[in-house]
Amino acid sequence: MRVTANSFPIDLRQQLSSLSEKQAKLQMRASSGQRIVNPSDDPRAMHKVMGLQEEQRQLYQFQKNVLNVRENVDISYSAIDSMKKVFDRASEIATLADSAKSPETIQVYAHEVNQLLESMVQLSNTKHRNVYLFGGTKSLTTPFSVTRDSEKQITAVTYNGNEKTISVDVAENSTVSASFTGQGSSGILKNNKGADIMKHLLDMRKLLTTATPDDIEKIKTEVSQGLRNDEDNFIDHFSIIGATQMRLDTSEAIAKKRAFSLEPLISQEADVDLAETLVRLNEIQNAYVAALQTGGTLLSTSLLDYLR
Amino acid sequence: MSGLGLFGTLEMARNSLASSRTAAEVTGHNLANASNPSYARQRVRLVSAPSLPTTEGPQGTGANVAGFEQIRDKTLDKYLVSEKYLTGYYSSKLQTLNQAQARLGQILDRQTVDPKSGKIEQTGLAERLTDFFNTFQSLSSAPTSNTERRLAVVSGEELSDRIKRAHDRLNTLRTDINSEITDSATEVNRLLQSISVVSQRIGASETTETGLANELRDTRQAWYEELAQYTDFNYTENSDGQMTLTVAGQEFIKEDTLVDQFQATTVTDNPTAVQQGMTYIKPINKTGLLNVTGGKIKGLIDARDVTIYNIQDEINKVAANMITEVNALHITGFDLNGANDNTLKFFTGTGAADMGVNATLVANPQRIQASAYASEPGDNTVSRQIAGLAQKAVTNLNNLTFNQRYGNAVAQFGQSIANVESHLNAQETVERLLLKQRDTVSGVSIDEEVANLMIYQRAFQASSRLITTVNTMLGDLLNMKR
Numbered sequence: 001m002r003v004t005a006n007s008f009p010i011d012l013r014q015q016l017s018s019l020s021e022k023q024a025k026l027q028m029r030a031s032s033g034q035r036i037v038n039p040s041d042d043p044r045a046m047h048k049v050m051g052l053q054e055e056q057r058q059l060y061q062f063q064k065n066v067l068n069v070r071e072n073v074d075i076s077y078s079a080i081d082s083m084k085k086v087f088d089r090a091s092e093i094a095t096l097a098d099s100a101k102s103p104e105t106i107q108v109y110a111h112e113v114n115q116l117l118e119s120m121v122q123l124s125n126t127k128h129r130n131v132y133l134f135g136g137t138k139s140l141t142t143p144f145s146v147t148r149d150s151e152k153q154i155t156a157v158t159y160n161g162n163e164k165t166i167s168v169d170v171a172e173n174s175t176v177s178a179s180f181t182g183q184g185s186s187g188i189l190k191n192n193k194g195a196d197i198m199k200h201l202l203d204m205r206k207l208l209t210t211a212t213p214d215d216i217e218k219i220k221t222e223v224s225q226g227l228r229n230d231e232d233n234f235i236d237h238f239s240i241i242g243a244t245q246m247r248l249d250t251s252e253a254i255a256k257k258r259a260f261s262l263e264p265l266i267s268q269e270a271d272v273d274l275a276e277t278l279v280r281l282n283e284i285q286n287a288y289v290a291a292l293q294t295g296g297t298l299l300s301t302s303l304l305d306y307l308r
Numbered sequence: 309m310s311g312l313g314l315f316g317t318l319e320m321a322r323n324s325l326a327s328s329r330t331a332a333e334v335t336g337h338n339l340a341n342a343s344n345p346s347y348a349r350q351r352v353r354l355v356s357a358p359s360l361p362t363t364e365g366p367q368g369t370g371a372n373v374a375g376f377e378q379i380r381d382k383t384l385d386k387y388l389v390s391e392k393y394l395t396g397y398y399s400s401k402l403q404t405l406n407q408a409q410a411r412l413g414q415i416l417d418r419q420t421v422d423p424k425s426g427k428i429e430q431t432g433l434a435e436r437l438t439d440f441f442n443t444f445q446s447l448s449s450a451p452t453s454n455t456e457r458r459l460a461v462v463s464g465e466e467l468s469d470r471i472k473r474a475h476d477r478l479n480t481l482r483t484d485i486n487s488e489i490t491d492s493a494t495e496v497n498r499l500l501q502s503i504s505v506v507s508q509r510i511g512a513s514e515t516t517e518t519g520l521a522n523e524l525r526d527t528r529q530a531w532y533e534e535l536a537q538y539t540d541f542n543y544t545e546n547s548d549g550q551m552t553l554t555v556a557g558q559e560f561i562k563e564d565t566l567v568d569q570f571q572a573t574t575v576t577d578n579p580t581a582v583q584q585g586m587t588y589i590k591p592i593n594k595t596g597l598l599n600v601t602g603g604k605i606k607g608l609i610d611a612r613d614v615t616i617y618n619i620q621d622e623i624n625k626v627a628a629n630m631i632t633e634v635n636a637l638h639i640t641g642f643d644l645n646g647a648n649d650n651t652l653k654f655f656t657g658t659g660a661a662d663m664g665v666n667a668t669l670v671a672n673p674q675r676i677q678a679s680a681y682a683s684e685p686g687d688n689t690v691s692r693q694i695a696g697l698a699q700k701a702v703t704n705l706n707n708l709t710f711n712q713r714y715g716n717a718v719a720q721f722g723q724s725i726a727n728v729e730s731h732l733n734a735q736e737t738v739e740r741l742l743l744k745q746r747d748t749v750s751g752v753s754i755d756e757e758v759a760n761l762m763i764y765q766r767a768f769q770a771s772s773r774l775i776t777t778v779n780t781m782l783g784d785l786l787n788m789k790r
Contacts (some may be wrong), residue, residue: 172699
């Protein structure tokens with residue numbers, strides 16, 4: 001085969017160019033740690049990585065939702081716990097008030113129950129980040145409003161919220177109830193199973209104020225029965241909140257674990273095997289140097305060097 | 309005594325000197341053009357001079373230069389020209405598509421970390437799509453939060469901006485390609501003019517002088533190869549050596565005369581959506597577009613009208629359906645004040661070119677209609693429904709989700725580029741092999757030429773010696789009679 005003046009230099013130029021290009025690609029991979037950057041580098045892998053990253057971002061969002069819901073639930077629990085403490089004192093008074101007590105003592109009890117009522121109304125209108133926690137989905141309206149007499153004593157408590165709660169996604173196809181209602185089948189303060197703490201406190205105050213033997217007896221029977229229903233309601237809600245918190249913890253843990261497990265899958269497609277890349281880079285560099293050395297030797301030799 | 313005689317021998321030696329000198333000159337010409345890639349080596353064709361009839365039989369009278377031969381394989385030349393169309397096609401297509409890929413901006417970056425979230429932060433369109441739905445998820449967990457509402461608006465703006473930017477950049481690229489096609493047409497016309505002129509000079513030279521116009525043919529071959537990078541064409545020579553060049557069956561050079569040229573034009577008669585405002589090529593003297601099938605011009609047109617247009621169209625479909633689906637839900641909802649405005653859309657515009665967030669919502673995020681009920685601002689039904697669009701199989705997107713449709717489009721786009729790159733690599737290998745093959749036939753080997761030079765030098769020396777010898781013999785003859 002004839003080798004002309006241009007053959008060898010053209011071949012050498014093409015080889016050096018090819019080796020330089022390979023070096024540049026390998027060096028980019030080694031420095032970035034990535035096998036693919038653009039869709040054209042590996043379209044199938046890019047498609048897969050985009051899908052996995054989308055899933056990962058959704059899982060991060062579910063974790064964020066869990067955080068938001070947990071915050072509301074924790075604040076609500078704190079408020080309900082305070083309500084329970086108020087209720088416990090009211091229940092104590094209902095037990096202590098009997099006909100053996102002096103009228104002055106009964107009046108002190110009446111006065112205390114009045115304060116407990118005020119506290120209960122205040123707690124039922126708890127706000128968090130400018131949102132009422134116990135008004136259902138009417139969360140910008142004060143859930144409980146009061147009517148007062150000339151002596152500024154509460155004569156009636158009216159519920160202005162509704163009986164709806166919202167559901168929040170904490171996983172794919174999985175929601176959790178993220179709000180509470182003051183009244184309704186799941187109402188914190190009044191349900192359809194006889195719980196109605198506001199009414200029972202109002203009744204108790206009234207009966208303690210008039211304090212006839214019949215009134216005292218009614219406290220022991222009707223009011224106490226009502227208070228027992230209220231206590232059951234509070235306990236139910238503590239269970240519900242506990243279960244909700246457990247669900248939130250579980251959902252968060254699952255989402256975290258899944259998001260974490262996606263990372264190796266993404267890495268498998270997108271990241272470079274550094275050891276292999278560095279070895280290959282070394283090979284290419286050696287080939288490049290060898291091409292330069294041999295090219296330099298051969299380019300400078302011709303018949304002209306040997307003619308006198 | 310028959311034969312040449314001393315004077316005849318002197319004449320023969322003189323011719324031999326001239327032949328050796330001419331051969332050395334041709335060798336020198338080859339050596340001078342050793343690095344000229346379009347040069348085909350030449351050699352002198354020496355033939356025996358007519359013999360002299362003598363009583364002893366025909367006697368040779370030396371050698372003459374019969375002509376200058378160019379060592380060139382015409383089939384290889386033509387094959388190389390046809391391969392250059394393909395190389396030009398794939399090369400220009402790849403360059404253009406790489407630009408489009410850069411402008412699309414859908415890259416994988418696993419280094420940049422968002423300082424707020426501590427997570428890998430990427431800025432592609434796919435990420436903006438997911439983030440948009442995620443902000444509505446956040447809003448659904450806190451429907452009355454002004455912060456979450458503001459974030460939903462910002463996220464919508466970022467998504468719209470991203471989509472519009474991708475659309476606009478690809479549009480600008482398509483317009484830039486129009487300029488490049490126009491420039492290529494100008495270049496083609498320059499080459500057609502040059503080929504026509506040199507063909508006429510070849511004709512004139514080969515008519516008035518003996519032998520082929522080797523240098524002019526070398527020049528024309530180089531121009532053929534340069535023209536092939538821009539467009540495919542066919543060329544033939546008739547029995548008189550006149551050349552005709554056609555592109556897509558249309559004559560541009562007929563019997564060495566330039567009869568037509570390329571003209572950049574737009575489609576004015578019922579252009580399709582893809583043709584709107586785009587530049588194509590037509591012959592100046594004919595109506596109808598020129599259907600080139602190879603070269604840079606075809607590569608630019610295909611990149612612009614097929615691959616880039618497709619990805620642009622896909623982005624537009626995703627945007628248009630996003631606008632429709634989100635707005636359809638939003639107009640049914642109620643804002644924080646409990647009011648419903650069934651004309652209050654979340655997104656404005658109809659597609660990627662004009663997508664935006666409603667200015668009313670930008671100014672007042674409280675008016676985002678996230679609730680499904682009047683006077684229930686804490687309800688999150690509509691915001692959850694909008695968030696749920698992330699998983700919705702959209703009928704107009706072949707029952708794919710928004711991210712799936714976009715992901716498929718990006719993968720297809722990437723695959724197109726990868727295919728072109730693969731074809732180009734293979735094509736460049738073929739072209740290199742052909743060039744190498746041509747070089748082995750037509751290229752100048754310095755060693756070979758120097759060796760030939762030595763031969764011609766010795767022949768010259770031998771002829772000189774013959775002259776000296778015959779001269780001495782003549783002198784001896786003359787000295788015989790004083």
